[in-house]
Amino acid sequence: MIFSGFVYVASFVLNMVTSILPSGTGFSPEVQNAFLTMGGYVGILNTLLPISTLAVVLGIIIATDVAIFGFKTFKWLVSHVPFVGGKG
Amino acid sequence: MSLIAKKEVAECNRNKVSGATLLSALALLLFVLSPSVAKAAPADASLITHSLNAECSLVVVFPYDLSEDWQTLWGTDTAVIASYNDIWPATDNPNGTVTGYTNDTVGDWVTGWYNSASTSQTVSGDAVTWKLSDFLNVGSQYWYWSFPDGSEYYVPMKYNSDGTCDTSYYNIAQTDLATDFGVYNTRFDSASVSVDYGAGYGVLEVIPAGLNVYTGTLDNTYSVYNFRADTGASAGTVVVTWTGSDYFLSDGFYVRDVVQVVAKTGTLDTSNMYNAIADPDAEFFYFVDVDDIDTGGGTGDILCTGYESLTQCGTAGIEGLSFNVGYYVDTSDWVDADLRPEVILINISNSDTTQFAQEQRYILPLSTGSSTKVISYVGAVPDGEYTAQINFYNAATQSFVFNQSYITLNFTVSSGVLVSSSIVDSSNAIFPLTTEEAALYEDCGLTNLSGCINNSFKFLFYPSTDSLDSFNSAYSSIQNKIPFVYVYQASSLMSSMFNSATGTVPAVTVTTGIGDITFISEEMLAAIPFIPLMRSLIAAGLWIMLFSALYRKTLTIHDKQTVV
Numbered sequence: 001m002i003f004s005g006f007v008y009v010a011s012f013v014l015n016m017v018t019s020i021l022p023s024g025t026g027f028s029p030e031v032q033n034a035f036l037t038m039g040g041y042v043g044i045l046n047t048l049l050p051i052s053t054l055a056v057v058l059g060i061i062i063a064t065d066v067a068i069f070g071f072k073t074f075k076w077l078v079s080h081v082p083f084v085g086g087k088g
Numbered sequence: 089m090s091l092i093a094k095k096e097v098a099e100c101n102r103n104k105v106s107g108a109t110l111l112s113a114l115a116l117l118l119f120v121l122s123p124s125v126a127k128a129a130p131a132d133a134s135l136i137t138h139s140l141n142a143e144c145s146l147v148v149v150f151p152y153d154l155s156e157d158w159q160t161l162w163g164t165d166t167a168v169i170a171s172y173n174d175i176w177p178a179t180d181n182p183n184g185t186v187t188g189y190t191n192d193t194v195g196d197w198v199t200g201w202y203n204s205a206s207t208s209q210t211v212s213g214d215a216v217t218w219k220l221s222d223f224l225n226v227g228s229q230y231w232y233w234s235f236p237d238g239s240e241y242y243v244p245m246k247y248n249s250d251g252t253c254d255t256s257y258y259n260i261a262q263t264d265l266a267t268d269f270g271v272y273n274t275r276f277d278s279a280s281v282s283v284d285y286g287a288g289y290g291v292l293e294v295i296p297a298g299l300n301v302y303t304g305t306l307d308n309t310y311s312v313y314n315f316r317a318d319t320g321a322s323a324g325t326v327v328v329t330w331t332g333s334d335y336f337l338s339d340g341f342y343v344r345d346v347v348q349v350v351a352k353t354g355t356l357d358t359s360n361m362y363n364a365i366a367d368p369d370a371e372f373f374y375f376v377d378v379d380d381i382d383t384g385g386g387t388g389d390i391l392c393t394g395y396e397s398l399t400q401c402g403t404a405g406i407e408g409l410s411f412n413v414g415y416y417v418d419t420s421d422w423v424d425a426d427l428r429p430e431v432i433l434i435n436i437s438n439s440d441t442t443q444f445a446q447e448q449r450y451i452l453p454l455s456t457g458s459s460t461k462v463i464s465y466v467g468a469v470p471d472g473e474y475t476a477q478i479n480f481y482n483a484a485t486q487s488f489v490f491n492q493s494y495i496t497l498n499f500t501v502s503s504g505v506l507v508s509s510s511i512v513d514s515s516n517a518i519f520p521l522t523t524e525e526a527a528l529y530e531d532c533g534l535t536n537l538s539g540c541i542n543n544s545f546k547f548l549f550y551p552s553t554d555s556l557d558s559f560n561s562a563y564s565s566i567q568n569k570i571p572f573v574y575v576y577q578a579s580s581l582m583s584s585m586f587n588s589a590t591g592t593v594p595a596v597t598v599t600t601g602i603g604d605i606t607f608i609s610e611e612m613l614a615a616i617p618f619i620p621l622m623r624s625l626i627a628a629g630l631w632i633m634l635f636s637a638l639y640r641k642t643l644t645i646h647d648k649q650t651v652v
Binding site: 064 | 547551556558570571572585627631634641
């Protein structure tokens, strides 16, 4: 009941956002083909270099930076809340 | 032409003569043998077996070779294959115009389906398939086919509500029949009220259960009217005969929709009496009320209908009661076939503690939707106040769908008429839980308090299937909305770019005066022994760099937090 309530609230918010936003088909076929072409070149490099490992490492670094940035943003927001962030 | 050449030509001609002679002998041999094949038609055509395939096409297997021409085999080409009685009109047939039959009227016969002329059936070896299913409506009930020797055969068929063939129905019907369909002497015709039944016609299992009340009290023969739910029109008449130990239908296949048995002194509505494998994917709720009281008017129709309130339907003595049981079926998330309800049990009692029960089995539809089934109690209902309880339960497990899945209503009969009725109690008329969720919960009672505690925690913290479905639906839909569609698509493309890269190393080739010289190619790279070692070392270096970078970032956070 309790968790279902949270899920229903999240679903409601998502549905509300969804109903407002316009629908789209995403990237044009040219862009998607560009990714596929890049995949071909990456495949060439993959013969010499461990591309999959490189992708994982870069992904972790980016995710870490995003998490730190989010944490700092949250702290900044809290610090600007009157009486809560110590600046009231 | 030289002499040698002439000799070669003569030799060749002699060879041709020899070949022609050989072919003639072979043709003569075939000619001699062919009558013996043609005469191989069996004296007893009942040796022919038949079945339905997944698309409800009739597959007939002959115990002899059909490779010979039908005309030669039978002396005629008028092997009639027909199907009764629901044919797509030619203009409405979703499969296009079909030729090869003479009638396309709903309720009429399709005849003249010649074996040799049809392009929709094939003759191969000892089996033949008549593919009439492309233009049979879902109301088609059986195949009929005959042979020039007078043999006639019926094969039951039943379409599911989605248009697919219910082959299980065929199998069950075959099992329930006393013999393998037998031979009809008289073709059933919708214009005739009754037809003598032939030996060997069985009945479906539940027919006796619905007709038991007649045992020994009414005439032996009843007319059965078959009504089509989609058109509301009668689809013909068959005969029910009580043999002293069992009931027999002249045709056991009139079970698709509402079937009413009209007897001298009462009406019994045996709805959906067929005994088939029901869809295990069903969730339902239902309602019920007293719908009709038959006063022996003899028309065979329900005399009046209504919910919550009843009207006077006649003036003679009450002979029975009909109940409308409405329900809604949702097949989307019913997962437990064992819990599928299939039986309606009515218990009727009055102030004199006289009780009588009526049990009827019906099959839940295969598609999501609502419907109403009529179940009846037939017999005398004296004046008084009555209570009727209607339950759904599962015959296989002998258990109710839900522990208290019932509706109770009171009604009053005065001076032989039904004067009032009202629903006084109901439980789980709406069946809200999927069986997946229901399976989560444990028994709860005085002897199992831990089950109650567990159930309470599950109730509080276990997300319902509906809530998760709702979230998943919203999550899926937002992936097609701008700007999120770009995020999801970019992520997908990046993932595919790194995970399924299929590029090949282009060969670097230089053309020289002494030929092409290839400096580098994929094969050459693969042949270099240190390439795998180099890749492993680079991968190890990347992981070390990653951990180093993460360590330094951690220090940075710590320092800045210290400053803050």
